[in-house]
Amino acid sequence: MDLQGYLRSKPEAEDGYPFGxxxxxxxxxxxxxxxxxxxxGCECVNLKCDPHQAPGLRDLFAAVSPGYHMNKRHWNTVRNDDSIPPGELQRMIDHxxxxxxxxxxxxxxxxxxxxHGRDQIYRGAL
Structure with missing residues (x-):
């Protein structure tokens, strides 16, 4: 999956390198x-997650772990190693x-x- 491309496709998404x-x-x-x-050696992404959903995703997918250098209650780290179906990774990003x-x-x-319309903002997210 083209991770950066999908992240950039979100309405009014901006990217940069403030931490280097x-x-x-x-x-x-x-x-x-x-x-x-x-x-x-693997591309990873930290994504915000509802604290009630985060533990379940970590149990379900080996590629999902508590947020690296983030609040582990509200953030997950997801390894983009093709072990998670692209649709599920997109749902996590949307969420x-x-x-x-x-x-x-x-x-x-x-x-x-x-x-952008509510449907575009919240598409498949919650």
Missing amino acids: PDAQVFKVQGKLFALVFQRS SYALVVRGLPRAKRLGLEAR
Whole structure:
């Protein structure tokens, strides 16, 4: 799966390297929803996750672990090693993005929803 391409396709997603060349950060409205990095020779992504869902995903997929250098209750690290079906990885990304959008101040959230439509923002996410 083209991880960076899918992350960039999220409405108003912006990426950059504020922590240096080894960690690509993806944000919406200035808030982090994904962090891509290499670990042990494998591409990984930190994704926000509902704390009630995170343990289940970790149990279900060997490629999902508590968030590396993140709050382990709210973030998962996912190894992009093709062991997770692409549709499931996309759902995890959609979920992370939607959680971050839901946490935005009301005016920013409503503006984003008005510009792109609620279906596009929350597609398959929650």
